[in-house]
Every structure is written in structure tokens, then in C-alpha cells.
Amino acid sequence: MSTYKSFAVAGAGTVGLPILNALAAKSVPVVLLSRVGSSAKTVPSGVQVVQVDYSDATAVATVLKEHKVDVVLSTLGVTAVAAQNTLVDAAKLAAVKLFVPSEYGFTTDAKNEIAAYLKSLNIPSTRIYNGGFTEYIPWLVDYENGGKIKIIGKGDVPVSFTSIADVAGFVAYVLTTLPPSELEDRILRLEGERSTLKDLAAQFKTSVEHVDSITSENGAFKATVQRILDTGAGSTGWDVVRKVEGQGNDAAGSANALWPGHQWQSIKEVHKL
Template sequence: MSAYESFAIVGAGTLGILIIEALAAKSVSLVVLSRPGSATKTVPPSVKTVLVDYDDAAAVTAVLEENKIDVVISTVAYEGLASQNSLVDAAKLAGVKLFVPSEFGFPTDGLTEGVLGAKGRFAAYLKSINMPSTRIFTGAWTDWIPWLVDYANGGKVKVIGKGEAQVSFTSIADMAGFVAYVLTNLPPSELEDRVLRIEGQRASLRDVAEQFKTEVVRVDSIGGDMGQIKTALQGLVEAGRGSSGWDGVKNAESTGNNAAGSANALWPGHHWESIKEVLNL
């Protein structure tokens, strides 16, 4: 059984709020750290919310110490990744036992630049200060497939490259449930300094187009709102990095305990949602 009894979640966005609900259902001690002025989120009655500036390490340290936090889970979005250094410095000072960084996407090993470079650099920082961590690679978020392929603009699947690379797709609900399960059921020895790779369903973007019953349109880039990020992510997909089992150092698919979906077994008996189930296709 887990030795962790108290948890702090940084951020209550799309994924964060589901992790909050999943952990609250397990009746653990739970605190949500939220930036002053951020939108108010409805959390379960048992969950305590504290407003604190993430960049104020001393203030964060005080909150973590006061609540005797064992595990910090970061779900900050891309624009908030820079704050993780202050957060983990505070966690280290407060005697936190485990830090779960905001990964929850494509593998970031070996990345120091580009849209995911901040995550790769932070992983190196965690190691440099000897902060035990659990990194969770999920591949692409199944719920956001329409966004990734710009489906709303024309009803087609826009693909950069051939669209044949295999991608790990995992639903947000499965991610949240997995986080809550492993942190409250596994011993520290199975979590500290581990990379866990999960996968709901494996498919290419061409496979996705078939499920959408639409055609593939090959493009050089995707325009519109957040088009640059979509383009960058699809570039990673085309290079093979969309698989949760991708080894960014060797630039190859991993096998064995590092294979895509290898950590699914840590949540025995769970049904992992398919693309059709999540998107009601």
C-alpha cells in the first residue's frame, strides 16, 4: 500500500479538476494550490483550496509545511511550466516525499527545445536536486483529437506528413483515475524516480480519419488559434514521439517495461477508454 497520506495539487484545470475529484473519492487529505485571481473552481467539500503565488517559493513552502504534504502533483498548463522550478524548490524545503510534474503527454526525454523542451529541462532539474519524482507519459489526449487535427475547420483530418506513425491516445478521465490509483495504492519504491507510460488506444492519424468517417488532408502547417502549437505537436507525432513508449534519447520505440502502455498493468482490472467511446463516434 502507498505510504503517502496527504496531497497537494497545483492547478485545477481540465486534468487537474478530475485528479482532484478522483483523489477526493479516496478520502485522502487534499489541498489545491491556486493562483490569486484565477477562476474559481468547484471542488469537493472535503478539499481545501489555498491561494498562493506559485513563484513565491517561501509562501508555497509554508503552505506545504502547514498541511504536512507528502506528494505534490503539478497540472500546470504550458504557460505555467516556468513556475515549476519554484514549486519544486518549495517542495524540497518542505520535506515533500514525491513530486509529480506536469507531463501527461508525449515523452519528453532528450528534449530541451521546442514546445516540450521546458518539460524535458524540468525533468533534468528534478534529478539535479535529488527530488523523487514520478513522470507520467500518456501520448495524446483522446478528448482533444478534434483540436489536434483541426477538425472543426472543414470536417476533415489535417495531417502534417504521412499520418502513419502510431500514436498513444489516452482519455483525460483515464489519466486522472490512473494518477489517483497509483499514488494511493503503490509503495514509494514503485513510484520514486519512475517514468510510467500509459496508453488508452494505439492508432495513427489516418486511423483516426477512418473512425471519423472523413478524409485526410495533408498540410504543411495548421493555421488559426494555437496553430503553431498544433503544427509542432503534429511534427512530433510524425517523428514517432506521439507514442508513450518513445525513447527520446535513442529515437526509437521502447520495449519491455518502457513500452507504450507498459504501466497500464499497474491499474489492474481497469477498462481503458477507446477513441470511439470518448468521442462518441
């Protein structure tokens, strides 16, 4: 049984707000740490919203102490993820029991860096790898522009995809159910469905278009992500240091079993195909 009683979520974006809602549905105390000046968010009744300066560790720690927070979950986006170190410092000052860094997505070297920093401060961490968000598949392959699966490279390497709802529900479930011994200093690898980019064409009932570049908005970034996926790093079982697929507890989807009885959403279900 979990001994974590109070939670703080930093950021209320793509995955932050769903996680916040999922935790609130468990009837546990939750506080949203919102950046000063950010727009108001609609949150469940009972969730307290506190505006803080993410760059001020002492100020953040004061909030964490005031609300007796056991677990800090960072869901900061790419542009704000640099603030994580300060959140870690605040967690240390507040004697937080567990830190969940913003690692939702693919494995990268940068994620090992924040894990090393947490370890240096003796703060236990739980890292969640979910691969790509299933909802973002049309964006990734530029399906919205022309109705085809646009692929940079071969697109024949398996990629892990997990829906946002499944990620949020999993996080809330394990944090409020499992004992610390099953969460501390663990990487939990999720996988709602496994597919190559090429195989997405059959699911979306369209064809593949191999391209040298993607010219739509954020096309260069989409191309960069696809090139990374072609290396194997799109699998949640990918070992970014050894450059191999993990086995056993390090395999893609190995953490799915921690949520017994749950039916993970497929690509077809999410996109109503």
C-alpha cells in the same frame, strides 16, 4: 500499500481538476494550490483551496508544511510550467516525499530537464506520459473545421492517446495504492489506444486531407505538434534521447498494468462514434 497520506495539486485546469476530483474520491486529504487572483474553482467538499504565489518558494513551502503534504502534483499548463522549479524548491523546503511534474502528454527534452533538477535535490519523482488526450483529437487534426482529418506530413506514425478521465483515475489509483518503491523515480507510460493520424479517418467516418498548413485558430501550433508526432515522439514509449521506441517497462502502455482490471476508454467511446 501506499504510505502517502496527503496531497497538494498545483493548478486546476484540463487535467488538474480531474486529478483533484479523483484523489478526493479516495477520501484522502487534498489541497489545491491556486494562483493568486485566479478564478474560483468548484471542488469537492473537503478539498481546501489555498491561493499562493507560485514564484515564492518559501510561501508555498509554508502551505505544504501546514497541510503535512507528502506528494505535490504539478498540473500547470504550458504558459505556467516555468513555475515548476519554484514548486520543486518549495517541495524541498517542506521535505515532501514525492513530486509528480506536469508532464502529461508527449515526451520532450524539457521534461528531462525538470527530472534532472528534482534528482539534483534528491526529491523522488513520478513522471506520467499519456500521449495525446483523446478528447483533443478533433482539435489536433482540425476536424472541427470542415469535418476532415487534416494532416501535415504523412501521418502514418503510431500515436498514443489516453482519455483525461483515465489519466486522472490512474494517477489517483497508483498514488493511493502502490508502495513508494514502485513509484519513486519512475516514468509511467500510459496508452488508452494507439492510432496513426491517418487511421483516425476510419474511426470518425471521414477522409484524410493532406495539407501544407492549418489556417484555423492555433493552426501553426497544431501543425508543429503534428510534425513532432511524425518523428515518433507521439508514442509514450518514445525515448527522446536515443530516438527509438522503448521496450519492456519503457514500452508504450507498459504502466497500464499497474491499474489491474481497469478498462481503458477507446477513441470511439470518448467521442461516441
